[in-house]
Amino acid sequence: MVKPSKFDKKGVKKGAWSEEEDEKLRAYIQRYGHWNWSLLPKFAGLSRSGKSCRLRWVNYLRPDMKHGNFTKEEDDIIVHLHTMLGNKWSAIAAKLPGRSDNKIKNRWNTHLKKRAHDDHTVLETDHHGTTMQPADHANQKENPEVKLQKKGALILAQVSSDSPSCSTRTELSSCWFSGSDCGVSKNVALQTSDYQLAEDFWTEHFLEDITSSVDSIMSPLNVVDDLIGQSSCKEMMMMNDEYSWSLLDSYDEYNDEFINFWDYIK
DNA sequence: AACAAAGCCAACCGCATTCGA
DNA sequence: GTCGAATGCGGTTGGCTTTGT
Numbered sequence: 001m002v003k004p005s006k007f008d009k010k011g012v013k014k015g016a017w018s019e020e021e022d023e024k025l026r027a028y029i030q031r032y033g034h035w036n037w038s039l040l041p042k043f044a045g046l047s048r049s050g051k052s053c054r055l056r057w058v059n060y061l062r063p064d065m066k067h068g069n070f071t072k073e074e075d076d077i078i079v080h081l082h083t084m085l086g087n088k089w090s091a092i093a094a095k096l097p098g099r100s101d102n103k104i105k106n107r108w109n110t111h112l113k114k115r116a117h118d119d120h121t122v123l124e125t126d127h128h129g130t131t132m133q134p135a136d137h138a139n140q141k142e143n144p145e146v147k148l149q150k151k152g153a154l155i156l157a158q159v160s161s162d163s164p165s166c167s168t169r170t171e172l173s174s175c176w177f178s179g180s181d182c183g184v185s186k187n188v189a190l191q192t193s194d195y196q197l198a199e200d201f202w203t204e205h206f207l208e209d210i211t212s213s214v215d216s217i218m219s220p221l222n223v224v225d226d227l228i229g230q231s232s233c234k235e236m237m238m239m240n241d242e243y244s245w246s247l248l249d250s251y252d253e254y255n256d257e258f259i260n261f262w263d264y265i266k
Numbered sequence: 267a268a269c270a271a272a273g274c275c276a277a278c279c280g281c282a283t284t285c286g287a
Numbered sequence: 288g289t290c291g292a293a294t295g296c297g298g299t300t301g302g303c304t305t306t307g308t
Contacts, residue, residue: 014278038293054294055277090296105297106275 013047017056021046025053026061059100066098070107078104079112 006015013021028044034057037050046053059065070078074096081092089101089108096104 016276036293050293051279051295052277058295059276087297101296102276110274 007047011047012049012052014052017060021048022056022061025056029057029061030063055102059102062100064098065100070099070111074099075107075112075115078108079115082108082112 007013024044024046028040032043034040034054037054040046040050041048041053044053048056077096078092081095085091087105089105093099093101093104099107
C-alpha cells in the first residue's frame, strides 16, 4: 500500500514513513510548531523534504486527524460540497474536521463519484422510469411547477424567483438543498424514504417535514398553495432571510455546518 | 492454490499562489 | 515592481490488499 523508502540524489528520503520518523516529526511539531517547513526536517533530524513533512503532518499525524472509516454523514457532506464546489478539496476539507483534503479526494474518487453519478442519473429519470431529454429540462426551467409524489417517487419542486443574484441566501439555500447549479433556477429536488437521494442528509430533514404533512399524491396545480399552507414548507419555499434561518435552526445537528458554509461562501 | 484484476490510499509531482526581501 | 523561496493545492502514481476466476 505504501511506497517503499528510497533516497534521491540529494539524500532526501522518499516513500513510506517509518514509526520512528513519525515520532520525530510529531514530537518536534508538538514542541516547536511548524514555523518553517523547509527547515523543519533538518531541525527535527529527518532526511525528508519540507514538503514531505508537511504532507505527512497534514494528512496523517495531526492530533485532530480521524483515522477510521468515513461516516455516512461525512460522505453526504462530501457529495453535497462537491456538487457546490467541484474539486476544491481543501475547501471541502475545511468543512470536515479531522479529514484531510487528500483523504477526501481519495474517498471521492474511490467511493463517492460513482454514487453521485448514480444519484444524478436518478434525478435525470422521471417517476415513470424514463429518462428526460434535454428539452424536458428546458421546459422545467421555463415553467415553474412542483411535482410531488408520496412514496418511492421523485419529488421535484421548482419555485420561481425574481432574485437575479446567486449570492443571496435564497439562492444559496435552494442550491444547497437541491444540489443543483447555482444561478440557474430555484430547484428543490427531493426524494422520500426509500428513494436513493434520501441518503442525502441535507434533504432528509426537509423531506421529513414535507412528507409527514403531505398525505396523498398531489397534482402540480395545487401543490404550491398546499405547501405554503404548511408553515415549514412555507419557510423553505419563501426562503427569505428570517424564514430560512428559523427553519435551519431546528436542525441543530447540522446548522453549524451550514452556517460555516454560508460564511465561507458569502 | 495460483494467478489476474480491481480496489484502495499514502505519497509524490508539478503548477499556482503567497510572501518577503 | 520584480524575483526567488516557501507554501498550498489538485492530479497522478505505484504498490499493497482484496476479490474474483
